[in-house]
Amino acid sequence: MIVLSTWNFGLPANKVAWQIVANNGTALDAVEHGVRHAEADPEVRSVGYGGMPDKDGIVTLDACIMDHYGNCGSVAYVKDIKHPVTLARRVMERTDHIMLVGEGASKFAESQGIMRDYLLTDDARTRWKKWKKTQDFQQVNWENHDTIGMIAMDGAGLFAGACTTSGLAWKMHGRVGDSPIIGSGLFVDGSVGAAVATGHGESIMKMCGSFLVVELMRNGATPMEACKAAARRIASTQPDWKKNQAGFLAMDIHGNVGGFSLRNGFQYAHSENGVHTLIDSEHLLPKEEHEVQST
């Protein structure tokens, strides 16, 4: 049994997920409930309730979930649902579709007995108002976008993954990033392993990041080699890559794990044998080359 998730808030989320797999629960339940922990925490300002709004002051959430067998569900541009990952799971399990967006997703939530919520916290509103004064687009940088992506292997050897975010702070209204896009923010293939991505969504979407990582593992790469190769792919194809952050996290069916990012600062939580560790990811850009950016 292994649980991996992105960033430092992955640690408490992993602990929730670990309780589930350690008690013979499924990887699918583990990833859903693990990332729900981050969605519910208003201190996590880049996921779920408490997430930063777009430039119009509106919080819009994106999430997806995928199981061992390639079943998946996704929601995007959701304005009033506190746990988009659970809604994504309902889309997977209770509709013939994979992705619902906006009002349609919220109406489906209502039909499922999921209540609408108001997502903009006082703290997020205050930060947005402060940002509005300067509208400093420099602020849309690698420090204010942190998605939780989680992948898990349960006691039966089954994989699942989930990914949920409020996306880039101060994004254009209507913008959707990589996180709810199957193959970009998340990909699971139970015969190979699983991968999640975090960071600048546009950079990740251009190269179908998580799908690429899984395909590289299918062709023999270790999770670490695959994540590194995905970061290198961004660097070799996107001239502005040094301005952006993107991180990949992967696990294969042998229980090997790996994480790698474009630049310094990406961390991931690793849980195995009941031990939970926060790991500083290796990165492509040498520290001395990091540009100073405003936050």
Ligand code: SD4
């Ligand atoms: C997005 N990838 O919307 C998300 C944000 C993020 O770490 O991951 N942040 O672009």
